[in-house]
Every structure is written in structure tokens, then in C-alpha cells.
Amino acid sequence: MLNRQHIDPGLYRDAMSRYAGHVQLVTTVMEGVRRGVTITAACSVSDNPASVLICLNNTNPKNEIFFRSGIFVLNTLGAHHQGVADAFSGRTALADDARFGSARFETLVTGAPVLADALAAFDCRVTDIKEMPTHNVIFGEVAAVRFSEKHPALLYLNRDYHAL
Numbered sequence: 001m002l003n004r005q006h007i008d009p010g011l012y013r014d015a016m017s018r019y020a021g022h023v024q025l026v027t028t029v030m031e032g033v034r035r036g037v038t039i040t041a042a043c044s045v046s047d048n049p050a051s052v053l054i055c056l057n058n059t060n061p062k063n064e065i066f067f068r069s070g071i072f073v074l075n076t077l078g079a080h081h082q083g084v085a086d087a088f089s090g091r092t093a094l095a096d097d098a099r100f101g102s103a104r105f106e107t108l109v110t111g112a113p114v115l116a117d118a119l120a121a122f123d124c125r126v127t128d129i130k131e132m133p134t135h136n137v138i139f140g141e142v143a144a145v146r147f148s149e150k151h152p153a154l155l156y157l158n159r160d161y162h163a164l
Helices: 009-016 061-069 079-089 096-102
Strands: 024-030 033-039 042-047 050-057 071-076 120-131 135-147 154-157 160-163
Touching: 024 050, 024 061, 024 079, 033 050, 033 061, 033 079, 033 096, 050 061, 050 071, 050 120, 061 071, 061 135, 071 135, 079 096, 079 154, 079 160
Parallel strands: none
Antiparallel strands: 024 033, 024 071, 042 050, 050 135, 071 120, 120 135, 154 160
16 A cells, blocks of 8 residues: 655645746637646657647636647747746736737647747647646647747746746
8 A cells, every 4th residue: 555645735836846847838729719828747648649748727717728628739938938938827917818919829730829939839639638636637639740940948947937
């Protein structure tokens, strides 16, 4: 039997702040309503079939669109996207629709918003959702991919942005 030890959530977040993460913008659309969220919890799952996963807070009612739309785009941000990251993280006072005015968006296969100059964009169809206590893990099969010129990446470490 596993010996489980409860870790204080604040202590856990402090430790995770020392874990460098690539800053991503995850976007979706449903019935004409767009939503985007800045995240660092995303990764590749498989290359055959091409699949990624994202983790989104399930206590924010605005994120429900991700759990119902069946599609999302994982947009990889470059250092030049710090303003976009701030807009979609809630660090600014921009309303949801106004956030999309901070950059140029297009679509690929699924119709979800694709950041036009993302370092890489993975246009996905949801294949599974795993509910966890505070977050949902959303798995997506990549329907299309696009990438731009190589630029420094935007990372998040010690609760601040860094370029690499």
C-alpha cells in the first residue's frame, strides 16, 4: 500500500516555481466564443499518433469551454510574446475578447484560434479528459502543426519570464 503524505499546496507551488516551464497559450472556440489561457503545464505525449496534453484549472468556470469544445490549439510562445502571455494570464485587466486583440490569430484545421507567429502551434482534437482535484488533463491528437522562424523561447521560472 502506498504511504501518502499530504503536501501543503502553497509549499508545493513554491517548489514548482523553481521548475522552468515553456510558456504556452492554449486557445479554443465554441459557438463563436473564443477563450485563451497562458499555461506552462503542457507536453508531448506521443509522435504516433501525434498527441499533446495540457492541464487547465477546473475551478475557473470560464475554462469550461475547453472541456466542452472538443478542440484546442497549443501555441508555443517566444520571448517576443511576453505581452501576449500577460494578456492571457490575467495579469492585465483585459476582458476575454480584448485579449485576442493583443496579437494576430488565424485558424488551421479545427477552427480554434492559432497565434499567427507562434514558435510552434499544435491544432488538436480532444481525445480524452482526466479530471483531477484542481485541474483537468486534456489530451489532444494533433490535426495540424505549424511553426515559425526560430526565435528565443519564453520560459517561466521563479515566478518571472526568461528568454532562452
